[in-house]
Amino acid sequence: TVYPSSLNLRKVLQRLKKFEKISDLAEELLIKKKLIPTKGSKISSDHPPIYPTRVPDKKVISSDQMRIFELVSRRFMSTLAKKAIILSVNVKIEISKEIFLANGLQIVDEGWIYSIINPWITYITTHI
Structure with a gap:
């Protein structure tokens, strides 16, 4: 996982705090002094990893789309969380x-x- 150097990880987490299902996880990560994402062994130059850019409006998207958003958000946060x-x-x-x-x-x-x-x-x- 190599996010663009211009990506403000804290700003993404601040936005994720607005999503009820994962707001507590986002807050937990924001407490950390440093956010250092895990890095894979390969750097892909074709595109950066998928990450959430904003919380969607529940009234506009389907429940399946909301589940995909939650999955992408949780995956993003896993790259910033404590290693297992x-x-x-x-x-x-x-x-x-x-x-x-x-x-x-x-x-x-x-x-x-x-x-x-x-x-x-x-x-x-x-x-x-």
Whole structure:
């Protein structure tokens, strides 16, 4: 994610405070002294990442369009939020020439996952 250097991240968050579903998340990010977005490994020169420019009028757009706006806004905020820490575990055991594999992930610190995308995810916990 490489936003244009001219993009005022705080101004975008100030606008997002007007959107009820995510206003508390925007305020939480505005408390930070520095807003440093995550950066991907590739810089795309064809266009910047999609980010919200203003809060749409609920009377003018459909509920599906509003959900897309919310998704784009949450994704934008996730690039500014605390990093998540996830532990990956891979186990390979051989018993009597039979190989058994187990793979798993454990969320050590939910970081941006909980606050930003939590409305759309379901955790499945299985203990082995």
